Amino acid sequence: MEILLFYISTNSKVLDFINYLEDEIYILGYKSIKVPIEIDQIKTINYSEGSIAISIGGDGTVLYVARLLANTNIPIFPVNFGNLGFITEIKKNELIHILKSFIENKIETQKRIVIKSDIISNNEIKTYKALNDIVITRSNVCKIIDLDLYINQEYVCRYRADGLIIATPTGSTAYSLSAGGPILEPELENIIITPICPHSLRVRPLVIDASKEIQIRVISNTPQIITFDGQITFEITNKDLITIKKDGYVNIVKPENRSFFNVLKEKLNWLD
Numbered sequence: 001m002e003i004l005l006f007y008i009s010t011n012s013k014v015l016d017f018i019n020y021l022e023d024e025i026y027i028l029g030y031k032s033i034k035v036p037i038e039i040d041q042i043k044t045i046n047y048s049e050g051s052i053a054i055s056i057g058g059d060g061t062v063l064y065v066a067r068l069l070a071n072t073n074i075p076i077f078p079v080n081f082g083n084l085g086f087i088t089e090i091k092k093n094e095l096i097h098i099l100k101s102f103i104e105n106k107i108e109t110q111k112r113i114v115i116k117s118d119i120i121s122n123n124e125i126k127t128y129k130a131l132n133d134i135v136i137t138r139s140n141v142c143k144i145i146d147l148d149l150y151i152n153q154e155y156v157c158r159y160r161a162d163g164l165i166i167a168t169p170t171g172s173t174a175y176s177l178s179a180g181g182p183i184l185e186p187e188l189e190n191i192i193i194t195p196i197c198p199h200s201l202r203v204r205p206l207v208i209d210a211s212k213e214i215q216i217r218v219i220s221n222t223p224q225i226i227t228f229d230g231q232i233t234f235e236i237t238n239k240d241l242i243t244i245k246k247d248g249y250v251n252i253v254k255p256e257n258r259s260f261f262n263v264l265k266e267k268l269n270w271l272d
Helices: 013-026 059-069 092-103 262-266
Strands: 001-006 030-039 052-057 075-078 109-121 124-130 133-137 144-151 152-162 163-169 190-196 208-209 214-218 226-227 232-236 239-255
Touching: 001 013, 001 059, 001 226, 013 030, 013 092, 030 059, 052 059, 052 092, 059 075, 059 109, 059 124, 075 092, 109 226, 109 262, 124 226, 133 144, 144 163, 144 262, 152 163, 152 190, 190 214
Parallel strands: 001 030, 001 052, 052 075, 075 239
Antiparallel strands: 109 124, 109 239, 133 163, 133 226, 144 152, 144 214, 163 190, 190 208, 214 239, 226 232
């Protein structure tokens, strides 16, 4: 079994910890492989069946790793080396214990849905995935944008807003939460549609079943911006059709005896 160690190549803080991890993994009798990554670059990797992935960093690191390993059976251990960290629940000092427990089949993984977007432009299709969210925002900070929303090809409404967030349950505690969206348990099979600063107070976030397909058309004449997990960004126009739907799962390892509500209380400083 190979254990893949993912980390941001420019983050010097993690290097000592990785050296420690390599020693511990060797003692356990397994092979470790360092996989340095750069968030703004798309990477492919080779891996063997039965591999394990350890993401060392903040939520941004595990988002990158999740897109890379979506729809594989590789479990991801998200180790918190960042700040807030809703996804990176594993603390540095408990990783080895959790790794041993997983190898001994004492803990399981959580399946979390991944969404993908097909952007149809000039008879070409670009496809990108996200674990947290796909966000359409204005390119001109002084103007709102108009977006038409369809669900399973049924027209729903037109948004006049600063943008629109399509989030997974995992992403419900990210940008969508800041924009007034609901918090969902991460294992739910739903998709959240959250407008950013809508012009009308009647427009509210929607939660739909993850089996449904979302279609979005930009109505505004000027190019706008689409972003995947806050990491992949490019322009779209009113000639493009954006479709978004569920595209399988990633397997996230979580600590024993730590519920989602424990994480919320810790990260959001909820009072007892």
